[in-house]
Amino acid sequence: MGWWRRLLRRGGRGPARTGPAPTPLEDAGRRDARAHRGRLTDGTDPEAVRAPHSSAVVAALPAAERRRLALELQGRRRRLACTDDDWWAAKALASTHCGWSPPEVAELLRLAVTEPSGRTATSWGRGAERALQLPLAALAQLPADARGPLLDPVRTALTLTAAHHGTGMAHPGRERATIRLRAVLGAHPDLTTLLPPGDPYATAARCGLGPRLYDPGVVELLRLCRQPLDVRPGYRWLGTVREHLEQSKTAARALPALLAAARPRPDDCPDHRAHLGTPNEASVRLLGALAWAACLSGRHKALVELGAALRHHGDADGMSHFLRSGLAALGALGGEPGTGEHRRVISGHPAQTERLAAEQLDAVRGFPAGWDSTALRHPVGTHTAVFTVHPDGKVTLGFRTPNGRLRHDVPAQVRRLHPVQYAALRAQLGHLRRQVTTHVGALSERLHADPGIPAARWAADYLDVPALERLTRALVWQADLPRGPVTGLPAKRRRGTVWVLRDLHGAHHELADTTRMSLWDPRHADATEVASWRAELTRRHLTQPVPQLPTH
Numbered sequence: 001m002g003w004w005r006r007l008l009r010r011g012g013r014g015p016a017r018t019g020p021a022p023t024p025l026e027d028a029g030r031r032d033a034r035a036h037r038g039r040l041t042d043g044t045d046p047e048a049v050r051a052p053h054s055s056a057v058v059a060a061l062p063a064a065e066r067r068r069l070a071l072e073l074q075g076r077r078r079r080l081a082c083t084d085d086d087w088w089a090a091k092a093l094a095s096t097h098c099g100w101s102p103p104e105v106a107e108l109l110r111l112a113v114t115e116p117s118g119r120t121a122t123s124w125g126r127g128a129e130r131a132l133q134l135p136l137a138a139l140a141q142l143p144a145d146a147r148g149p150l151l152d153p154v155r156t157a158l159t160l161t162a163a164h165h166g167t168g169m170a171h172p173g174r175e176r177a178t179i180r181l182r183a184v185l186g187a188h189p190d191l192t193t194l195l196p197p198g199d200p201y202a203t204a205a206r207c208g209l210g211p212r213l214y215d216p217g218v219v220e221l222l223r224l225c226r227q228p229l230d231v232r233p234g235y236r237w238l239g240t241v242r243e244h245l246e247q248s249k250t251a252a253r254a255l256p257a258l259l260a261a262a263r264p265r266p267d268d269c270p271d272h273r274a275h276l277g278t279p280n281e282a283s284v285r286l287l288g289a290l291a292w293a294a295c296l297s298g299r300h301k302a303l304v305e306l307g308a309a310l311r312h313h314g315d316a317d318g319m320s321h322f323l324r325s326g327l328a329a330l331g332a333l334g335g336e337p338g339t340g341e342h343r344r345v346i347s348g349h350p351a352q353t354e355r356l357a358a359e360q361l362d363a364v365r366g367f368p369a370g371w372d373s374t375a376l377r378h379p380v381g382t383h384t385a386v387f388t389v390h391p392d393g394k395v396t397l398g399f400r401t402p403n404g405r406l407r408h409d410v411p412a413q414v415r416r417l418h419p420v421q422y423a424a425l426r427a428q429l430g431h432l433r434r435q436v437t438t439h440v441g442a443l444s445e446r447l448h449a450d451p452g453i454p455a456a457r458w459a460a461d462y463l464d465v466p467a468l469e470r471l472t473r474a475l476v477w478q479a480d481l482p483r484g485p486v487t488g489l490p491a492k493r494r495r496g497t498v499w500v501l502r503d504l505h506g507a508h509h510e511l512a513d514t515t516r517m518s519l520w521d522p523r524h525a526d527a528t529e530v531a532s533w534r535a536e537l538t539r540r541h542l543t544q545p546v547p548q549l550p551t552h
Contacts, residue, residue: 058092
């Protein structure tokens with residue numbers, strides 16, 4: 001409290017002062033205080049205070065002395081808080097031209113938003129509006145082109161004016177400061193629309209961005225990503241966003257924070273409960289666009305955060321658009337661009353960036369818990385995904401509906417409600433196709449020269465793998481038993497668990513683990529046996545994956 005305020009509270013009475021005489025500025029402040037009507041509170045607008053006597057004294061001082069006094073006063077107004085009673089001197093210094101240089105203004109701004117330890121303020125303190133009075137006045141005295149590099153503390157202060165970061169209660173001083181800070185920054189008028197207060201994701205994003213929230217590049221990125229977009233945006237939008245990210249490094253560096261906000265970790269936030277809840281539809285779509293922006297940027301940290309956010313939400317209700325967009329974006333960068341009208345390719349990044357995208361994609365669409373990676377049937381909501389291995393080696397994916405009908409297209413319900421599971425199925429489809437192609441190639445080689453393998457390995461590699469069983473059972477095999485070679489089709493006895501060979505007469509021949517198994521070569525058999533096996537395969541409606549038996 002200034003000495004003149006203490007004097008006024010005593011009504012001017014009391015023992016005579018024994019200290020030094022008041023300075024001219026202190027004396028002027030006393031006269032301004034006497035002339036002021038009303039009570040000064042935290043809600044009083046410091047710009048509305050009249051200080052004619054103090055202003056006259058300050059105007060008579062050299063510019064260097066004015067700046068020294070202002071810096072000294074600002075040293076007591078730190079971390080966005082002010083508890084002194086120097087209303088009049090502050091108003092006089094703020095209203096008078098002091099000839100500020102950019103480094104001096106930077107020091108004023110630094111003092112306003114940091115603690116004595118150097119840490120940045122984390123909340124809007126008591127008297128914060130007054131703590132910004134001198135720095136903003138000094139900033140306004142600089143040429144416009146000199147202000148740009150000094151605006152980070154202003155963004156910090158504006159971030160903390162949001163109700164989410166404090167008590168959440170309306171306060172006139174905070175509202176006035178918001179208007180003044182936004183005017184200094186030229187903040188985008190639709191920022192509350194881009195990240196609306198009250199939405200859990202928007203709240204977490206505001207916390208994560210901090211002062212970058214008001215950076216023009218970040219605001220433009222949010223504006224671009226708020227446009228109505230499909231799961232796979234058009235190349236025109238992709239090109240615009242990529243160009244913007246190349247021009248605005250701040251926007252590119254903000255992507256990890258924007259994606260990390262999708263899986264909020266609010267422990268360090270004073271109002272952490274505001275982070276909790278499900279994002280609204282607009283925020284889910286914003287996240288979908290940010291997923292593409294992350295892949296366009298090629299920044300590794302952004303890709304890792306994208307993968308983590310996708311894994312965090314899995315197949316959560318209401319997050320379908322983000323999940324589908326994120327998977328498509330990672331595929332476009334990681335070498336799985338899609339086909340036809342859905343094809344999107346993100347090129348021009350190093351190979352290690354593409355590998356990272358592919359790794360994140362694989363991590364997201366890994367088989368859900370409880371799914372057998374070798375099985376050919378998997379539950380997906382009310383549907384059942386069915387992999388079919390055809391006799392010619394072709395592998396297809398279908399979906400059996402609740403009423404038992406097999407659909408060969410993808411139900412909209414599966415795409416919309418279970419995008420991650422569907423992505424896992426598509427990845428598995430590719431794996432099965434590669435596995436079957438390799439198996440058919442190996443069988444083709446064995447047709448011409450089969451050295452044979454032990455029955456235990458034959459059963460494990462060729463028959464116990466569901467995707468290969470049907471192909472293997474369509475071929476005639478030869479077992480070298482102690483009593484001589486036997487030919488037959490792989491089979492299991494009723495209620496049996498061990499593979500045997502079933503010959504033309506229906507007899508089952510047991511196989512030891514070490515029994516040598518090889519593809520039967522009809523070139524070394526008589527015509528009658530060949531004809532008999534051809535008839536047997538026809539009777540069983542078996543189509544062989546490789547031409548073991550000639551058609552004629």
